[in-house]
Amino acid sequence: MRDAFLALADDEPPHVVLFLLRNGIGWQDAHDAAQEAFAEAWRLLDRTPERWQEVADKRAWIRAVALRAARRPPGQARRQPLADATDELPERPVPCGDPAELTVLTMDVLAALRALPPRQRQAMAFHRDGVPHEEIACHLGCTIRQVSNLIRQARAALRVSLADYISREEDRR
């Protein structure tokens, strides 16, 4: 079980950060919240392994925890890495990179997603990561039919908002 978790923690963090970016979370907050979600999962696994075992879709669970952490109201501190000897080492550079390195298309897509109503955005972000509708419904606290509606509405809005990108590209050519 621990091996499976470590494999997840090895590969999944960038995907979780991507999920948070699709949800309109800022770059640094997305990295912090993703890290916090994995730490939370690790604690759950260690203290109550049977509960971790019960989590049916662990990728979806980590995304939901990360999203909750990222949207925590100001003033509620995130769980910080514990102090140890490595704290004396120089700080590593922030691993977010520079969003300015991304293409206009990617920035436009992020902006279009950010403009969606929150529940449509969340449903779309889960959906893009291949999370089944029933699992999305569980995390959003709604029915499967409502999830389908949210995704349909989100796609309709994106079809319009991203059409501008195509127009600009055609004009440029």
Next chain:
Amino acid sequence: MTSPPGTPGPERRRELGDDQLDALLTVADAELLAHLQDRHDPSALWQVLLTQESAQTTTAVAGRSHEPTLQVPGPDVLHLLEERIHTCRFALALDRARSLTRDIIRILNRRFDYAGGPSHARELVLERPHDSALDRALALILSLVFIRARGLARAVDLVSAFDLDHDLDFELDLTFDFDLGLDHDLDLALYLGHALHLARAIDLLHSHIGDFPGGLAHVHARTHAIALDLALDLALDLAHTHARALSEDELSVEGMDVSDIDIDIENGSALAGVRWNDATLWPPAVTDVIRDMSVEIAQGVYQVRAGMERDPADDLAPRL
């Protein structure tokens, strides 16, 4: 007048097809993921996981397993713990402020000696580095007391104005924490009164700094610095009194998970008198210190003693 069929009017909004939308989303996702994976540094996450692992391993070595489920401390317990820690923190901050004030008085005394001397100009040049030190010290004290007296926003403005460094930000954080923690049943009037006195004294003192060594102004500055020192003494006494009053309340965290409380080694004495047992889960960073500060008062029950010293014979508390 209508547009010909098939010709979109200027007002008609263009829409992508489903395939086009999926293509755009896929391209953007791929680029973002590649960007994130290129820059992914797993070391920070591993550090967090390994530190937790280390704490858990140490617990296991103790050979005294925790209860299957730890209690979540009630709001009263948490509130009392936090208030103790905040009070201890504030007392330490006041102590630092007092130490800085005494440095200021020493500097002013030296300036006062120079004021009438023939080599006055040369000495002033030599003393230039003290100007910035003085400003920094005053700004630090200002930040400590303005929190209570005039609100955090004002203090933050002052920090910006004095262009202070990370150390001062840290002090501000401490004081801000204190501010959050003391909003309950502390005797705010006393603190506020003293904070206002302090703020007024520092204001006056600071207004004279620019006039060095301006004779009468210099004397005023020294007078205010001495008044500030006395005021800080009083504030520190108050903080200690409050800390003593808090420590008189019996506090037990037996069987509780208090690993989320915000405490560091420096503030360990805030836990003096607190009872705990094998099942208590402390923040991993301070577990060893708390163990060293504790004595076993009953089978499997320990109490944190005041002070950091430890009798080597008291090797009864478990390694956490």
